[in-house]
Amino acid sequence: MTFRSIKSLLVKTFSVFSLLLATQAFAGENHTPAPAGAGVEATATTEAHGAKKEGDFNVTETILEHIKDDHSWHLWGHTSIHLPVILKTSKGFEVFSSEKLVDEHHEPAIYKGNFDYKLIEGKTKIVDANGNVDVEASKQLWDFSITKNVASLFVSVFILLVVLLSAAAAYKKTGVKSAPKGLQSFMEPIILFVRDEVAIPNIGAKKAGKYMPFLLTIFFLILINNFLGLIPFFPGGANVSGNIAFTMTLAVFVFIVVNVSANKSYWEHIFWMPGMHWSMKLFLAPIELIGVFTKPISLMIRLFANITAGHILVLSLICLIFIFKTVFASAIAVPFAVFIGMIELLVAFLQAFIFTMLAAMYIGMATEEHHHDAHGEAAHH
């Protein structure tokens, strides 16, 4: 019986990959008993939570907790940073520490500000006196909190600014004639890679320079957040590039840049494909128009899914130890987790490259000069 339950749990754990679009209700079903004090996070949480969580170890919940955003940033043991909550309601802005949204057992508590706030499944909601969600008032609630992801994003911005500005300063100091040194020589190949392998082949040498700052910024922002996400402890540990809001924002920027820089012939090829019969043109227009939106959407989902899947995979392997309820499982779980970690390093670079590459390709397609060569175009679309 125990073996069966372990087996079914394994299946459920690995099915988490396909759970990206699954329902919360389904996730809630994955309850399985586990011994007290089990789980990476669980060790910390169960002790702190005391009676309530004791005896419970929910793999899905543990994994999702690591992947989701949070109002506090766990440092070590029982220490964590309580990040500020910034709310915009019908009564204006309100700022308070997220510490006030949890009680001494780390359970959601009601904070009485302009309204009564409570965390419901990780999201701040307005509740009434009985603790029930006030749906109408919550619709007016905008949560601009500095969450773990936002804080991690700021850390990555800070690192990028320090690293790249000092690299730029090195160019000013040593001049053009001398060979790059130190940090400068580490950044230059990456910048050259983006220029020579991403921008120029897709956009063309003439126009590439104009889009280089945009592509480089996107590339480095994704890269640093992918890497920070792989570090399991502070200042990493957040899952910024595996968050749909992050990838969506970048995809929207790509969408704006592509469509703003698009030339006349690009729009012509979307709405009235040249060299086709008029009926075909009518047929192609809606398809091409959908393509305008699916391109950035694919960017958004690709990065989100890849990074999230990697995190889930590593966490699942670590969770195997707690599923098997024996420390010997780590003999398999840890090497595998290290192996997947190595692959994740590659994926971190690869996904940053692919995002930038496709962004450059979309820009290239939008700015390409067409020479009324209908056959050549067919290959592009």
Added chain:
Amino acid sequence: MLLEINPLVLPDIGLVFWNTVAFLLLLVVLGKFAWKPILKAINDREQGIEDALAKADKMKAELATMQSENEALLAKAREERATLIKEAKETADKMVAEAKEKAKAQYDSIVADAQVAINQQKNAALTDVKNQVGALVIEVAEKVLHKELSNKAAQETYINELAEGVKLN
């Protein structure tokens, strides 16, 4: 309930907002203070390398031209030297030949002169000898004839006849 969206794929407005702020900040700050100087420096360096290579190629070509010019010059110099040597040799030969000819002519003339002088001296000597012999003969003959010829005049006439008759050569 199954159609309810997983919160993982529901973007939080907070992160969207802060990410927009962060990205725009990065784009502006890095664009102005990092990407622009770095890309410019890289371009400048590449341009510099390209220029240097082009210059090196040009120098090489120039060097090759100069070398071929040098060789041509050298060949010309060699030719000139050969001509000069040839001419000098010819002149020397000519001078030697002339000197030889002149020497020969001088020798010839000296020999001729000497012969003439010898002949003259020989003739003079012969004449002298002839005269002395004549005188001796006369003396002898006088002495002889003195005994035989009492008439001195007749005797001299006779001796002169005899002397004329003697062919010296």
